[in-house]
Amino acid sequence: MPIIIIILLVLALIFVIWYISVSNKLNRAVVKIDESSSGIDVALTKRYDVLTKMIDVVKGYAKHEKETLFEIIKLREGMTMDEKKEANKSMSETLEKLNVLVENYPELKSNENYKTLQQSIADVEEHLQAARRLYNSNVSLFNQLLVTFPTSAIAKSKGMIKKDFFEAEETKKEDVKIDL
């Protein structure tokens, strides 16, 4: 066999091994993004649960306000990242409304159950921030791979496109601060 064919075969083999390894690297990055995305789902669900409990407590004090608070929260399985962002935004708005409402009901402010829920929402928000940062960190690494040659070529051949970040709301960019 002429030496040139052997060289070509070796080069082809190197290319195949390299292609598989880069392809696996990209696949692993996608899996990590999916995993961290489910972390956001868990955190959002927790936030929703605590918020619902808070609304239940508020019900007893501000009956006429409850419908307005309830109608804006929508959470379901299999949401896109944009829908998650929207749901998160709605929950933040609800929480802000709740905080304003509580100011008008001093007895609610001193309610032990409500205080515990406030502590819990702070913890849940920390988990949400952690999930968001982990997700964004994985997205950032993936997007970097997508713009780096020659990995970008393989990503293009696999139809991979840049992923969106789960942006923090302006008020959440700092650590959670809740006055108790």
Added chain:
Amino acid sequence: MNISELKELQKKIISIDKKYNKIALIGLIVILIIGIVTTILLSKYFMVAMFVLPSFLWPLMIFEVTIAIIKSKKISEDSKTFKKEYKRIFILNALEKEFTNVTYKPEKGFPEEFIENTHMMTTGDSYESNDYIEAKYKNVNFSQSDIHIREKHETTDSDGNKKTHWVTVFQGRWLVFDFNKEFKANVQVATHDFPSAQYYGGENFKKVKMEESAFNNIFSVYTQNEHEAFYILTPHFMEKLKKIKEELNISIMFCFIDNKLHIALNNYKDTFEPNVLKEINETEEQEKPLKDIRTITNLIDELRLDNDLFRKEV
């Protein structure tokens, strides 16, 4: 024992030390003089005289070592008593001023199994621990001990002779605090210059890169669960860790284990140890432990461990 009795004891130790230092010095001079005189007397016989002075080195060495051993035996018991009483008077007092629920056991430390069970650090071939403190500051429970971990290294020279020497892997303070967040997986954060003896709790631990490169340049993060690492290490908390590293300027390890925060300060010091031969100055002695005590209070204040915002779950 009160302070004046402690001072008396120290005077006794210093006088024994001085006495034996004098004997050692006189012995040195006498042996050298005998050696030099003998060399001069035998100078006619050049070949013999050449070996006289070196032959006096052995008796000189034996004499000096013997004196050192006798001295150490004479003062060892008193030194022990002195250190124990010094710590009871000055260290315990200082601790009680700053903290509540204080338990101080100068001769006890964390058991070897305690460090082993953290799975964050090897205990080497020699493990020593003392100055055990347990107390409360701003409602935060903590404990601490001095720890000295060494490894035995053997080398073989060209003639096949084996030599053993001990290498310090870690020497410093190990502090354990109640942590104000509940977490489900353990996390280790160590400065890159921290001794390489840690073993990250086995295969379940993997390296995590945080989003801030300035933090990654100083610390390595290992965890069993990435989410928990991001949950514990908020951007604000990472800033605090960087600040602590900058202020203390030593290699540090922070371990988050079973809802506790372990901090290992590798400062190559035996904290709270008094110098037996340095005369006691009451005002100075009361000031001395404050710096080491403030390390504890600064850590609690800086990391806001007293903030129980995240403790309760519904």
